[in-house]
Structure formats: C-alpha cells, structure tokens
Amino acid sequence: MSSVNENQQNLDFVRQIVADDCKSGKWDGRVVTRFPPEPNGYLHIGHAKSICLNFGIASEFGGKCHLRFDDTNPEKEEQEYVDSIIEDVKWLGWDWGKNLFFGSDYFQQMHDWAVDLIKKGKAYVCDLNAEQIRQSRGTLTGAGNDSPYRNRSVEENLDLFERMRKGEFPDGSRTLRAKIDMSSPNFNLRDPVMYRIVHASHHRTGDKWCIYPMYDWAHGLEDSTEKITHSICTLEFENHRPLYDWFIEQLGIYHPQQIEFARLNLTYTVMSKRKLLKLVQENLVTGWDDPRMPTICGMRRRGYSPAAIRSFCDKISVNKFNSTIDFALLQHCLREELNKSSPRVMAVLNPLKVVIENYPQDKVEYLDAINNPEDLSTGTRQIPFSREIYIERDDFMEEPPKKFFRLSPGREVRLRYAYFITCTSVIKDSAGNITELRCTYDPATRGGDAPDGRKVKSTLHWVCAKNAIEAEARLYDNLFTKENPDEAKEGKDFTAYLNPNSLTKLAGCKVEPSLKDAKPLSRWQFERLGYFCVDSDSKDGKLVFNRTATLRDEWAKIKNAGA
RNA sequence: UGGGGAAUAGUGUAACGGUAGCACGAGUGGCUCUGAACCAUUUAGUCAAGGUUCGAAUCCUUGUUCCCCAGCCA
Numbered sequence: 001m002s003s004v005n006e007n008q009q010n011l012d013f014v015r016q017i018v019a020d021d022c023k024s025g026k027w028d029g030r031v032v033t034r035f036p037p038e039p040n041g042y043l044h045i046g047h048a049k050s051i052c053l054n055f056g057i058a059s060e061f062g063g064k065c066h067l068r069f070d071d072t073n074p075e076k077e078e079q080e081y082v083d084s085i086i087e088d089v090k091w092l093g094w095d096w097g098k099n100l101f102f103g104s105d106y107f108q109q110m111h112d113w114a115v116d117l118i119k120k121g122k123a124y125v126c127d128l129n130a131e132q133i134r135q136s137r138g139t140l141t142g143a144g145n146d147s148p149y150r151n152r153s154v155e156e157n158l159d160l161f162e163r164m165r166k167g168e169f170p171d172g173s174r175t176l177r178a179k180i181d182m183s184s185p186n187f188n189l190r191d192p193v194m195y196r197i198v199h200a201s202h203h204r205t206g207d208k209w210c211i212y213p214m215y216d217w218a219h220g221l222e223d224s225t226e227k228i229t230h231s232i233c234t235l236e237f238e239n240h241r242p243l244y245d246w247f248i249e250q251l252g253i254y255h256p257q258q259i260e261f262a263r264l265n266l267t268y269t270v271m272s273k274r275k276l277l278k279l280v281q282e283n284l285v286t287g288w289d290d291p292r293m294p295t296i297c298g299m300r301r302r303g304y305s306p307a308a309i310r311s312f313c314d315k316i317s318v319n320k321f322n323s324t325i326d327f328a329l330l331q332h333c334l335r336e337e338l339n340k341s342s343p344r345v346m347a348v349l350n351p352l353k354v355v356i357e358n359y360p361q362d363k364v365e366y367l368d369a370i371n372n373p374e375d376l377s378t379g380t381r382q383i384p385f386s387r388e389i390y391i392e393r394d395d396f397m398e399e400p401p402k403k404f405f406r407l408s409p410g411r412e413v414r415l416r417y418a419y420f421i422t423c424t425s426v427i428k429d430s431a432g433n434i435t436e437l438r439c440t441y442d443p444a445t446r447g448g449d450a451p452d453g454r455k456v457k458s459t460l461h462w463v464c465a466k467n468a469i470e471a472e473a474r475l476y477d478n479l480f481t482k483e484n485p486d487e488a489k490e491g492k493d494f495t496a497y498l499n500p501n502s503l504t505k506l507a508g509c510k511v512e513p514s515l516k517d518a519k520p521l522s523r524w525q526f527e528r529l530g531y532f533c534v535d536s537d538s539k540d541g542k543l544v545f546n547r548t549a550t551l552r553d554e555w556a557k558i559k560n561a562g563a
Numbered sequence: 564u565g566g567g568g569a570a571u572a573g574u575g576u577a578a579c580g581g582u583a584g585c586a587c588g589a590g591u592g593g594c595u596c597u598g599a600a601c602c603a604u605u606u607a608g609u610c611a612a613g614g615u616u617c618g619a620a621u622c623c624u625u626g627u628u629c630c631c632c633a634g635c636c637a
Binding site: 405 | 564565566567568569570573574575576577578579585586587588595596597598599600629630631632633634635636637
C-alpha cells in the first residue's frame, strides 16, 4: 500500500476530490469505495479500469473498497457470473477482505424504506402498464402527464404495496413510483419506478420476493448502508445523480457522494456486455474466455499478467470525456511487464530442418542458456544440440534482399547459445519447395562467440530435432478489422467487421525440451518471436501455446515497407 | 427542440493566471548472442472568435463540435 504524498501533483480528478475531502475532514478521514458489478456477464478490461480506480484509491488513501454485487434483476443474473467476477477481481490482485456484499442482502431494508417514503407521501402505487408509463412520460421538450393513480391515499398505497409484495398481482401490472415531478427536464425525476413486480427466482433470495428494486432506488441505498464515501460510476449516470441524491435526502440517511468518470474504449474491440454476449451466443468466438476477447478471463488465458493490466489502467488515467485508447498502449504495457517477468525459451513455429554436415552423427551436447537476461537471478538452463536442428522458415531466404540479415546460401549466422553455421546447400522437393538446409558449423564458436573476433549479422533461434517437443501454437490478431467496430455502416452491425484472420492455428511447432512440464497459464518468451502462454487446452504430451503478443519486429516493418 | 456533461500533438494524459510537459505511436541514429530490450534524437497540440490581464490552455462572453437522457435494464 502506498500513501498519497501531500505534495504529489497530477492527481486525476477523482483522486483530487478524495484528497480534498481527506484534507477537509469531510468524511472524518474515511475513504470507502466500492466496485458494484451486476452479475449478468463476465468482467472485461473496461471493468478493470473501474476496479483499479476504486481499489486503487482505497489502497492509496488507507481506506477500504467493497466488492458488492448489484443483484436487483433476477431475470438476468446468475451465480456463474458471481463466481467469475470474484475470481477475476482476485486475479487482478485486489483484496476486499471481509467486505463482500450483495444488494439483495438489503432487500428488506429497502422495502422498509419504501414504506417510509409512502408514509411521507413521496411514493405511490401506479396501475399503469409499461407502455402507458412510457407514453405519459412526455418528450425531451414536453412535460409528462401525472399518472391518474398519483394521488392515492397513503393508506391505499400502503395496502397495495403490501399486496404487491405478497404476490397478489401479476408481473407488470403495477409499480411503486416516486412522486417527484412529471415536468422535470430530467427524465429520471419524472416519477421514476422504484419497484416492479417480477415473479422470478433470484439466485440468492430464491422466491422470497416478487417485487424487485430498480437500480436508481437500490444503488444509493446500498451505498448508504455500507457507509460508502465516494460512489464512483460511469458518465451515463450523471443524469441520475439528482435522483440518487433525492432518495437519500427524502429518507434522511447517510449520504455518499456520487462521482462519474468516462468508461474505457479501446481500438479494434467492442466493450459492451451486450455485444460480448452476442459474440459468445452466436459462436463467433469460442466462449467468454476466448483469448481474443477483451474479457479478464480471455486476457488471462491469452497470457496477460495482472501487473500489465494494472499498469495499463494506471497509465490511461481517469477523466470525464469519452476517449478511445490505442490498443498499442495496452500492448506496450503488456510487453513492458512480460519482458521483465517472462523466462526465455526457444521454439520454432514453422520448422525448417537443418543438417549440420560436419557435426558428429550421434553426438548430443548441452549448452548453457540464460533464462532471463532481464533478471539474471533466474539462472541458466542447459539445452541440447545435435547434428539436426530446426530453424524458423522465415529465417532463411534463398535470394535475400539487401536488409535481410538472416541465413542464406553461403552466409554465416549464429545459432543462439550454440555455434556459427554457414549454409552450404539448399534441398528442395520436386515442386521446388525448400525441405532442408545443409550447413557446416565452426566448432571454435561453441557457446556463440568466435575466438577470432569475427562478427555475424544475425542470431537465430533453433531447436534440436532429436529432443524437440511437438506443440501447437495459436496466433491471434485483432478480433476486428476496424478501429471502431461500433461505427457500423447502415444495415450492418459490429459483427460485419470481425477479422477472419484473428486466429491462426499452427500444428507441428517444435519447442525446446525444458517446456515439457510447462503448466497451463505459465508465460514464456519464445526468443525472437513473442510472448506465449500455455493454454488450458494443453494435455499431457500435447502442449498448446497462445501467442500473447509478438515482440516488436523491425524486420517486419522493413519487409512491409518494401511490399 | 428540453436537460445534463465535455473539448490540449495521430492517440492518451499533465500544467490549478507565470517556460505547454509526459507516455504511446511514428521517424532517425547508437548498441546488441533476441532485427527484442536498452540509449540518444526528431516529429507534432491548447475547438473558434472576442474580452479581462503585464501575462490566459486556465477567468468572462458568444459560437462550434462531440457524448448521455424518453427500460417495469444496470
């Protein structure tokens, strides 16, 4: 936990408010935030922004952050989502201690407060159906009309509300509404619905209730009950703040401050739960945890580390206007973190066999390789080398262009941690495809350095053919081809911009033997290729790797510029 | 058309009346047993027009553009 330095500048606007409040003693120095997801979907990177904001503030200011499920709509919510959300927040590295709450735990209290409001003449039972309410709500410029049931007596309202609660009326037949102002320019104040009748089983309260509170009524009460100081939510709730305040003021209960910030948008992705759900339901991806999804579980499976996501949330800061973050920034945060933390290993994705003709037939020797040059405390390992090895097909060109430094006929390169080799001949099949390379090695360059000081332009990764492990690699690209898939042309929706090449499966990859017992979710850097993560589909003897991200690739740029 | 918000390099974000800075991206060079990392360096910005002021991204006025709101969703 870090504490906020008094002199620290550059606080985002939310932290600035919190800092000011701490200074003025507004909340007696308390800082209590909350992350209040509805358990109706999986968490995504946009939620991570909110999670890091709320838990981050609590941590920095010596406060607490509650994890609270806003489970007021039994028709959409499920235990499966509760479980996944708990797992994801935990995985991101945050701890709510004992402060795990559910809005549904407060249903009785909310009900009693509603009765209070009825008694004060501030709420009434309305018999209009949904369509009638919509029609009487008015328009952007014109006031709405009072419900004909607006002036029922307190006694009648009390009686009807009680009968609503007992289940005497069918779904949608009545609501409890706040009596505010049907002519308010703010729609949220035009007698908003507080309770609706829904005879549905709730994942936690079962059939105890058949009336369920609406978000606006419930949320402030939840915050108030938990003595939240700063109730941080997204921009679209700005219009709701007057209602949030109104309910709490009418009840005369503890009053937290609602603060709104802009939600996250990322290029080449969609972020709404509805759209992500559609991708899952229509099998456009393999599930919520498809490594191409911006969900936390998808990113975890892809190989993102919690630290990388936290660093990203840190860098994007928080503001009050909509913006779209360049996916490259996320990628930068990822690489920055994985570069420090990932053990290096050699793997060949598209193998090309190389026979070293002057190397003894049956000899196998072991060479020292550094596990992580960014962290030498991780030590070294030994990798086998023999007469036949695999190199990357892309690392050889028969007729190399000027800036191609890798292997070509007659050229000498280094095999990482091993020897200098020179290509002596190219073997092709009848169709003219290269099937094998013949090379010679210089025994004096063992380990990778030439005693005579001569240099090579390039170092290649390789895997010993005799000891290689077969593996599958799944390479990912953006799920969408368009920077903003939401900006769909007429008659199309975001799915029209799905990238047909977002997944490439490569079978027959060769990885070094040290990876034999690599555990699912373990993260590695395949030297010169990128960061890879063992997929949960891996079984004994059948390793599957997800490419988390490529390394930055200068040669690819040169190549593409030439094309 | 009513109400609520917001505008700073390509992108994101600081500067709280006193030198417009940082990060990502892009470019160039260096280094290199990863064409990675790292180092150096270049590029490029205050929505517009007025006003206040010695001095304005910041304060005032007017305008422009963008986002949100008419669920018994959250």
